[in-house]
Amino acid sequence: MRRPLFNPDELSSNPIAFVAAIGLIFWSSVVVLICATRIATVFFSAEDFVVKSSYQVCEPPLNNRCETHYSIVRSSGEGGDFVPFGYQFKRGLLVEGTHIAKSAASFAYVIDDRPEQWPYLGTHALALLGGIGGALAWLFLIKMGILPLWFRTRNE
Numbered sequence: 001m002r003r004p005l006f007n008p009d010e011l012s013s014n015p016i017a018f019v020a021a022i023g024l025i026f027w028s029s030v031v032v033l034i035c036a037t038r039i040a041t042v043f044f045s046a047e048d049f050v051v052k053s054s055y056q057v058c059e060p061p062l063n064n065r066c067e068t069h070y071s072i073v074r075s076s077g078e079g080g081d082f083v084p085f086g087y088q089f090k091r092g093l094l095v096e097g098t099h100i101a102k103s104a105a106s107f108a109y110v111i112d113d114r115p116e117q118w119p120y121l122g123t124h125a126l127a128l129l130g131g132i133g134g135a136l137a138w139l140f141l142i143k144m145g146i147l148p149l150w151f152r153t154r155n156e
Contacts (some may be wrong), residue, residue, distance in 0.1 A: 003137070008016060011051065017107030021138060021141050024067065024134050024137060024138050024141075025135060025138040027131075027134065028130075028131045028132070028133075028135040028137075029131070029135065030131075030136070031127055031128070032128060032131035032135065035124045035125075035127045035128035035131060036128060037126055038053065038120075038125050039121070039128065041085065042060070042088065042107060042108070043064070043104075043107060043119050043120075044104055044105065045102065045104065046102060046104040046141060047100055047101065047102045047103045048074065048075040048100065049072040049073060049075065049080070049082065049083075049098070049099075049100055049103070050072065050073050050097065050099045050100075051071075051072055051094050051096055051098045051100070052068050052070075052071040052072060052073055052095075052096065053070070053071045053086065053096055054066070054068050054069065054070050054071070054094065054095075055069055055071070056068055056069075057069050060122070067083065068083075068094075069081055069082070069083050070082040070083070070084075070094055074103075087120050088118075089109075089119075090119055093111065097117030098111065098112060099111070099112055099113075100121045104156055107121050
């Protein structure tokens with residue numbers, strides 16, 4: 001007879017297994033949500049503009065939380081304000097006169113006539129796969145009986 005992977009008596013009295021399983025699904029869900037959102041945002045965005053200037057916008061009253069805004073001129077000739085999310089571009093790339101073009105449904109930018117891939121695609125894809133793996137591991141733990149066993153012995 002095959003020995004069970006988890007000892008039911010040991011697991012039912014050990015809340016660490018329960019907390020670890022709940023923590024695993026929580027953090028896996030957070031990682032999947034953040035990475036999928038960032039990947040989709042970059043993939044579906046379409047931009048074509050020239051950076052005119054940059055300026056800091058700080059949160060009052062302490063002015064300790066600042067972010068950089070960029071005055072841009074779009075290809076249609078209209079001006080605008082652009083705020084990239086934290087790591088949409090490499091540091092120091094958005095300087096005065098830089099032309100950035102990106103078509104929707106791709107991860108490639110054309111920056112001053114040089115094609116460049118979004119630099120953080122691999123990192124996000126790896127984290128997304130890790131989050132999905134964590135969610136699948138959580139389902140495996142439920143199938144193996146850690147969570148139902150913990151609830152069953154507490155309620156009896």
